[in-house]
Amino acid sequence: ETKLLHIQRHIRAFVDFPREGIVFRDICPILKDPAALSAVIDLFEEHVRRNHQHVDLIAGLDARGFLFGPLLAQRLGVGFVQVRKKGKLPGPTASVAYELEYGKAEAEIQKDAVAPGQKVLIIDDLLATGGTLYAACELLKTLQAEILECVVIIELKELRGADRLQPHAVFSLLQF
Numbered sequence: 001e002t003k004l005l006h007i008q009r010h011i012r013a014f015v016d017f018p019r020e021g022i023v024f025r026d027i028c029p030i031l032k033d034p035a036a037l038s039a040v041i042d043l044f045e046e047h048v049r050r051n052h053q054h055v056d057l058i059a060g061l062d063a064r065g066f067l068f069g070p071l072l073a074q075r076l077g078v079g080f081v082q083v084r085k086k087g088k089l090p091g092p093t094a095s096v097a098y099e100l101e102y103g104k105a106e107a108e109i110q111k112d113a114v115a116p117g118q119k120v121l122i123i124d125d126l127l128a129t130g131g132t133l134y135a136a137c138e139l140l141k142t143l144q145a146e147i148l149e150c151v152v153i154i155e156l157k158e159l160r161g162a163d164r165l166q167p168h169a170v171f172s173l174l175q176f
């Protein structure tokens, strides 16, 4: 409870960023405060240990999933793999196109990042419409991963991203 409050106090809201009408939740203060960052990883670790008997890998989303994913993976003693924006990863990759609010994007993963049947937890900083995490789930499915859950710090409830991700579960530390 106090850890959650500490985390909450290290999230800022910026009105009209990156466009008019959007309230952007800025997690940079969490990274700047060691206690807030530890609290995030503590709460993720507690949740994962309580709810999943076995995790093989953490898959983090470009770019803010990369900030938290490796820390959680180290805590759990498992590996970390990257889901990146198109064109960044060398070697054979799988890719999936997805819709953004304006236009399209493509996400990629290295084909040997996950072996068939491996149990993977997906991590990002924030769930909005769910488009980004949905694309990551699709990618991991093409590699025949078993998706355990999606974990995020912040869930923007009114955008119903968790509905879009069904049947995959979403765990969020804070809901706005």
Ligand code: 5GP
Pocket: 023, 024, 025, 026, 027, 061, 062, 063, 064, 124, 125, 126, 127, 128, 129, 130, 131, 132, 133, 161
């Ligand atoms: P979605 O695909 O769910 O609509 O958007 C989520 C993705 O956009 C995440 O990768 C997240 O990092 C980024 N994002 C969207 N809105 C925000 C926001 O208000 N704050 C932060 N930190 N990231 C956001």
